[in-house]
Amino acid sequence: MNKTKTKTIASLAALTIIFTSTFSIQTFAAKTAPTTNSSFRIGTVGYIIKEIIVDNFLVRGIRNFITSKINEYNNEIDREELKGFKDPNEIIKNLEDIVENKSEIRVYGQEKAKEQIFDALSGVIARIDNVKRNENDIKELRGNVVYLIGSPGIGKTKMCYAIADAFLKHPERTCIFCHSESITSESDLGTQLFKTVSSKNVGIKREKNAYTGSDGIIAKEEESPMLAHVLDWCESIVIIDEYEKMKQKSAKPGTMINIGGYAIPNQTSIGNAPSYDNSADEIIRSIASTGRYKFMNKEVDCSKVLFLITTNETREELEKNFGIGGTAGGGAQRLNIIEFEYLSIEACRGIISDLAEDVTKVLTDKNGPFKLASVTFEEESLKEMANYIFEDKIMQGRARHKLEDKIYSLFSKTMGKDTNKSVTIKFVPAEENIKAYFVKN
Numbered sequence: 001m002n003k004t005k006t007k008t009i010a011s012l013a014a015l016t017i018i019f020t021s022t023f024s025i026q027t028f029a030a031k032t033a034p035t036t037n038s039s040f041r042i043g044t045v046g047y048i049i050k051e052i053i054v055d056n057f058l059v060r061g062i063r064n065f066i067t068s069k070i071n072e073y074n075n076e077i078d079r080e081e082l083k084g085f086k087d088p089n090e091i092i093k094n095l096e097d098i099v100e101n102k103s104e105i106r107v108y109g110q111e112k113a114k115e116q117i118f119d120a121l122s123g124v125i126a127r128i129d130n131v132k133r134n135e136n137d138i139k140e141l142r143g144n145v146v147y148l149i150g151s152p153g154i155g156k157t158k159m160c161y162a163i164a165d166a167f168l169k170h171p172e173r174t175c176i177f178c179h180s181e182s183i184t185s186e187s188d189l190g191t192q193l194f195k196t197v198s199s200k201n202v203g204i205k206r207e208k209n210a211y212t213g214s215d216g217i218i219a220k221e222e223e224s225p226m227l228a229h230v231l232d233w234c235e236s237i238v239i240i241d242e243y244e245k246m247k248q249k250s251a252k253p254g255t256m257i258n259i260g261g262y263a264i265p266n267q268t269s270i271g272n273a274p275s276y277d278n279s280a281d282e283i284i285r286s287i288a289s290t291g292r293y294k295f296m297n298k299e300v301d302c303s304k305v306l307f308l309i310t311t312n313e314t315r316e317e318l319e320k321n322f323g324i325g326g327t328a329g330g331g332a333q334r335l336n337i338i339e340f341e342y343l344s345i346e347a348c349r350g351i352i353s354d355l356a357e358d359v360t361k362v363l364t365d366k367n368g369p370f371k372l373a374s375v376t377f378e379e380e381s382l383k384e385m386a387n388y389i390f391e392d393k394i395m396q397g398r399a400r401h402k403l404e405d406k407i408y409s410l411f412s413k414t415m416g417k418d419t420n421k422s423v424t425i426k427f428v429p430a431e432e433n434i435k436a437y438f439v440k441n
Contacts, residue, residue: 083174084235085167088125094166095121098159105162106354107155109347113148113340120146120336121163124306128235131291131303141291145284145307149318150340153396155347156310159340160239163308167237175237176229180245189250190279193226193240195295227300235304243311247276284309288334315339343396348386355400356382359407363423370411374422381427388429388436403427410438 085091097103099114107114124144131138148156164175183192223231226238240246284307286293291303311318315337343351360375362368385403392399407425411418423440430436 083233084169085125085128086169088129091125091167092122095163098162098166101350103162103166105158105165106350107159107162108350109344110155110159110340113150113159113338116336116338117146117159117163120338121306123336128304128306132235135303141303143287143289143291143302143307144305145288145309145334146336146338147318148308148310148338148340149313149315151342151393151396152312153394153398154340154343155397156340157239157241158397160241160308160310163306164237164239167306171237174233174235175239176226177239177241178226180242180249183246183249185250187250188279189246189277190283191224192250193224193246193280194283194293194300195224195227227295230300230302230305234301237306237308240307240309243309244276244313247278247280250277250279285334342393343390345386345390348389348397349382351389351397351400352382352386352403355385355404359404362408363411369415371419372411372423373420376422376424378424378426381425384427384429388427406436406438410440 086094094103095118098107099111099118101108124146127142127144131141148159150156161171164171168174178193183189186192229236229238283293287302287307292299292301294300318335318337356377363370363372363375365371388403389396389399395402410425418440426439426441428437428439
């Protein structure tokens, strides 16, 4: 704790003690002064007791007020200590660990994507460090937007977590995760992500919005969680997960349909073309180009914020869909686009190795429900499980969760009967009309 903080807390604490003691002594002295009229003595005692109680309430109120100020000051100091990115040299070392698969949060495979991420984020580190040291001397600011694109279940979201852990001193506080499940069609995507509930909606009753976390009558304008986060933590990371699903969920008549790379008003359905809300694209383009975006005639500074956006779109789709006019409009070339590929069999084996380790910990936990003595996976079964993930091109890495569920289901059926036993787990691959399953012995 620094000296300034210590002195301030000590001063406030001393003030609390002195005020409380002085006020209580003076109050008690005043109330217990002898009265000249003996006929009022009994009533006076009651009065004194009553007044001391009232005064004690007042003292406690003032003491609580001063204590709350001390807590506010503590929280503010703590926030200052939590803010910010790690030292640039430490971040680079952490990114190297990600590439070499030595990081605490491991992303298996994706060697090509890891190299692209290292190159892209090296530039981000240099830009943010330059802004922090020479903010007033920079003539042209740029934002920090990285798209992670590819099929589901191949490690994009996990990579975002690994990057946040590599960059931030306290990622649990200074990183915000925005998921597509939080988006509704209640308002356009740009507002839900980057702005607030519009002032024109104040007083209107509405459905609960999972993203803004509010319901009922709108009493005032509300900052979106992302905007509040950026304002609170100017050096931070924003993860926008499943962005293409967000654009679909928020689309409604009056938003845009992407046809051939051009955004067309979605007044009615046009064939089977998917509808997208492009309102957030223009804000992201502004952030990527200038490090800022405008809201309520003010600029929101994002020059020290790293935006990580995952999407299942291909590079070609992203270039067509990003902003009106696509590549001709100067959209996609302002972004760092990292392409993820399907998982290799080696990556799937790494995922299965983690699964076996995690499942073993749960099943042998002496404080858990299963309490096994030991768990062993047959070597051939581990290979078959890796192949199961490799061949599932829809689920890919997420297929791990299906395997975990099958294992826990197997042991739940005999819970309490396997306590202190040593068990070997075997995986039986699917056949024509039989789904994959596990057996134990």
